[in-house]
Amino acid sequence: MDETHFTASAPLTLGVELELQLVKSHDLDLARDAGDLLARLEKVKLAGAVKPELTESMIELNSSVHTRHAALAAELDATRDAVVREAGMLNLQMCGGGTHPFHSWTERRIFPTERFRHILERYGYLAKQFTVFGQHIHVGCASGDDAVYLVHMMTRYVPHFIALSAASPFYQGEDTSFQSSRLTAVNAFPLAGHMPFVQDWAEFIEYYNKMRAFGVIESMKDFYWDIRPKPEFGTIEMRVCDTPLTVGRAAQLAAYAQALAKWILEERPQPAKRAVYLVNAFNRFEASRFGLRGQLIDPFEEAKRPLGEDILDALAGVMPQAAALESTEALSALAADVRRGYSDAGWLRERFAANKSLAHTVRESAARWAGDKPRASG
Amino acid sequence: MDLGFLPQLPPAFGQPALIGALLLAGLLGGELVRRLLGLPRITGYVLAGVLLGPQVSGLLAPGALGEARVLIDLSLGLIVFELGHRLDFQWLRRNRWLFVAALAESAFCFGAVLATLLAFGFEPLLAATAAAIGTATSPAVVLLVAHELRAAGQVTERMLLFTAVNSVLAYVALTLLLPFLHLEHAVSWGEAVLHPLYILGGSALVAFVASLALLWLAGWVGKREDRQFILLIALVVLAVGVARSLNLSVVVTVIVLGMLARNFDYEQVLLPLRFGYGGQLFFVILFVLAGASVEFTAVPAVATAVVAFIVARYLGKSLAILAFGRLSGVRPGSAGLLSLALLPMSGLAVVMVLDTQAMYPAFGGELAAVVLSAVAVLEILGPIATQFALKRAGEADPAAGSA
Numbered sequence: 068m069d070e071t072h073f074t075a076s077a078p079l080t081l082g083v084e085l086e087l088q089l090v091k092s093h094d095l096d097l098a099r100d101a102g103d104l105l106a107r108l109e110k111v112k113l114a115g116a117v118k119p120e121l122t123e124s125m126i127e128l129n130s131s132v133h134t135r136h137a138a139l140a141a142e143l144d145a146t147r148d149a150v151v152r153e154a155g156m157l158n159l160q161m162c163g164g165g166t167h168p169f170h171s172w173t174e175r176r177i178f179p180t181e182r183f184r185h186i187l188e189r190y191g192y193l194a195k196q197f198t199v200f201g202q203h204i205h206v207g208c209a210s211g212d213d214a215v216y217l218v219h220m221m222t223r224y225v226p227h228f229i230a231l232s233a234a235s236p237f238y239q240g241e242d243t244s245f246q247s248s249r250l251t252a253v254n255a256f257p258l259a260g261h262m263p264f265v266q267d268w269a270e271f272i273e274y275y276n277k278m279r280a281f282g283v284i285e286s287m288k289d290f291y292w293d294i295r296p297k298p299e300f301g302t303i304e305m306r307v308c309d310t311p312l313t314v315g316r317a318a319q320l321a322a323y324a325q326a327l328a329k330w331i332l333e334e335r336p337q338p339a340k341r342a343v344y345l346v347n348a349f350n351r352f353e354a355s356r357f358g359l360r361g362q363l364i365d366p367f368e369e370a371k372r373p374l375g376e377d378i379l380d381a382l383a384g385v386m387p388q389a390a391a392l393e394s395t396e397a398l399s400a401l402a403a404d405v406r407r408g409y410s411d412a413g414w415l416r417e418r419f420a421a422n423k424s425l426a427h428t429v430r431e432s433a434a435r436w437a438g439d440k441p442r443a444s445g
Numbered sequence: 446m447d448l449g450f451l452p453q454l455p456p457a458f459g460q461p462a463l464i465g466a467l468l469l470a471g472l473l474g475g476e477l478v479r480r481l482l483g484l485p486r487i488t489g490y491v492l493a494g495v496l497l498g499p500q501v502s503g504l505l506a507p508g509a510l511g512e513a514r515v516l517i518d519l520s521l522g523l524i525v526f527e528l529g530h531r532l533d534f535q536w537l538r539r540n541r542w543l544f545v546a547a548l549a550e551s552a553f554c555f556g557a558v559l560a561t562l563l564a565f566g567f568e569p570l571l572a573a574t575a576a577a578i579g580t581a582t583s584p585a586v587v588l589l590v591a592h593e594l595r596a597a598g599q600v601t602e603r604m605l606l607f608t609a610v611n612s613v614l615a616y617v618a619l620t621l622l623l624p625f626l627h628l629e630h631a632v633s634w635g636e637a638v639l640h641p642l643y644i645l646g647g648s649a650l651v652a653f654v655a656s657l658a659l660l661w662l663a664g665w666v667g668k669r670e671d672r673q674f675i676l677l678i679a680l681v682v683l684a685v686g687v688a689r690s691l692n693l694s695v696v697v698t699v700i701v702l703g704m705l706a707r708n709f710d711y712e713q714v715l716l717p718l719r720f721g722y723g724g725q726l727f728f729v730i731l732f733v734l735a736g737a738s739v740e741f742t743a744v745p746a747v748a749t750a751v752v753a754f755i756v757a758r759y760l761g762k763s764l765a766i767l768a769f770g771r772l773s774g775v776r777p778g779s780a781g782l783l784s785l786a787l788l789p790m791s792g793l794a795v796v797m798v799l800d801t802q803a804m805y806p807a808f809g810g811e812l813a814a815v816v817l818s819a820v821a822v823l824e825i826l827g828p829i830a831t832q833f834a835l836k837r838a839g840e841a842d843p844a845a846g847s848a
Contacts, residue, residue: 091597091602092533092535092536093530093531093533093707093717094717094718095717096717098597098598099597099598099840100597100598100599102776103598103599103774103776106776107774155536155539155540156539156540156543156773156774157599157602157774158533158536158540158602422668422713423667423668424668424713424716426716426717427668427713430713
């Protein structure tokens with residue numbers, strides 16, 4: 068595959084990948100039945116695709132390509148229903164969230180494919196600790212140059228997506244105090260971080276070829292960046308989100324990314340700015356540690372402000388784009404949650420405080436994923 | 446010089462020395478068998494018991510079994526409780542074919558063994574009794590092998606589910622055969638009908654009351670794993686004791702207690718069950734004692750019938766699983782492994798034989814010898830079959846080594 072060629076795709080098309088937890092019904096710990104579940108799902112007709120992921124406790128749900136939020140949400144709903152039903156036949160439950168709250172990483176087993184074995188061999192325990200569950204959002208771009216610009220501009224909004232999706236307060240049986248502890252597991256990888264500040268696709272390819280010539284990477288897959296171009300799809304892929312607790316929220320996050328991308332690509336509000344990457348680590352930490360209550364340094368305004376406020380302003384700012392994309396409802400729902408301080412991480416903590424058992428918290432979270440109404444929220 | 450402070454010779458060793466010796470023998474047997482032969486530890490525990498038992502060295506006197514009874518009850522109680530606790534009615538409701546498969550597994554096994562014993566010329570009623578006993582898979586063996594291998598997956602889950610179902614059905618069948626045995630012995634109709642009703646209804650009632658107490662108390666002590674563990678042991682032992690003193694079925698009582706505790710737990714007060722090292726102690730003792738009570742002497746005399754019994758039992762189980770496995774969502778290839786995993790027979794069957802014999806001496810002689818000899822053979826081969834099946838199914842944790 069020639070990764071230096073950027074396959075143009077219809078701008079602003081959307082795709083979502085969701086990494087999901089597979090838990091056993093009897094003790095709510097991670098299961099190891101991904102293979103059996105995938106075998107069953109092969110016989111079910113789905114609009115998207117369901118794939119194995121790094122360990123036998125996870126599967127990945129891929130949507131097909133969409134232009135509208137409503138269609139994406141409907142498809143995710145239908146796929147979720149099918150997966151939950153098939154899992155039920157095997158006495159398994161599916162669960163959202165960025166981490167499994169109490170599993171022991173030493174017990175994870177790598178899904179037996181060539182690539183995953185290679186990852187285990189190369190990264191050792193990091194690979195097993197990487198049993199975390201993220202949502203990836205793809206947004207279509209007309210050209211590689213557009214993709215490079217979009218990556219740089221979207222980076223300013225990375226903390227928004229971290230805070231809005233945060234759903235991993237518990238890790239290895241402990242409250243981490245983070246809203247998203249999953250991102251910390253990603254940070255450990257040597258090629259985590261962000262794309263260098265290149266100006267266009269040609270410069271990016273120069274960098275990419277150099278890294279390949281050094282032998283640092285073999286393919287684009289080796290970059291574990293927050294946002295990376297995906298030339299074979301003609302998209303940029305945002306990878307910072309935790310898998311939310313519901314498919315509804317996953318679709319809302321995608322709609323927000325789409326509206327932002329429309330605004331950025333069509334209005335070209337500013338030239339890309341290197342300072343974005345100076346404040347990136349700080350912003351990212353604030354968002355994953357404190358969520359909506361964190362701080363954000365705006366590299367364009369050079370000012371610090373509450374992240375929640377910044378999200379509300381940005382959501383309001385892209386409402387015209389959302390109107391054109393028929394996704395105002397999705398963005399309003401996100402804004403309403405920000406206003407009342409709701410996050411999935413907060414919900415998990417609240418449920419744990421009420422039921423005092425991480426296993427039972429997982430059970431409630433699985434029921435929510437399956438489509439039950441939440442017991443409480445806020 | 447007065448040496449009165451010295452004990453009389455030979456010294457009388459009490460319970461503590463006995464239990465220590467049992468544990469040590471089990472530990473050594475288990476490790477040796479695993480290291481030298483790569484076999485499951487459980488097989489080693491059993492072999493250690495055989496060596497200590499009256500059949501070989503006689504170090505473990507038959508009376509010792511009685512003294513350790515409370516330990517056996519406790520360990521069997523815990524195992525059977527966990528098995529029941531794992532039986533999820535929701536799963537059976539969602540996956541109807543699984544329910545059918547579980548029923549068929551017991552029914553086919555019963556039918557195959559019955560037909561075989563009839564072919565050997567045994568009397569129908571007694572053959573049916575033996576077939577009922579043969580239907581049950583050993584809960585202790587499958588659960589412990591699964592624990593030690595840290596196995597997880599569809600074959601493991603279904604093996605445990607089928608074992609729970611076939612253990613209960615074996616007891617129910619055995620109990621339902623009681624009226625006929627009664628009538629053979631010219632007991633009144635009333636007694637013949639009331640007896641099984643008393644056993645099944647009484648066991649269910651004790652289990653029901655115990656499950657309510659367990660859930661209520663668990664809600665009261667709160668979600669503390671250590672407290673709940675003590676509570677659980679307390680109630681399981683209580684249930685065992687009450688069932689025993691009321692002449693009810695201990696196994697049915699405790700397995701139903703486990704099922705109800707899980708399926709009535711609407712408020713989610715019970716934490717998932719974990720035995721840890723403490724549980725292991727009981728299990729080692731259980732299997733060493735099981736080994737000590739194994740009856741090998743009759744094997745040569747009834748060898749043909751024993752082989753036929755074991756083969757028919759296995760074929761019955763695999764036929765049902767092959768027939769309904771695919772419909773219930775077993776992946777191709779694992780149906781055979783599942784049937785193999787269900788092979789073990791052990792102490793439970795011995796207890797059933799002895800209980801039946803106590804009530805009806807006619808169920809003795811050759812037929813009891815066939816069943817007990819089959820147990821003796823499967824006590825050794827069963828754990829090996831289960832371990833092989835789970836490993837071959839890829840559900841054992843490679844880091845866990847051999848069971």
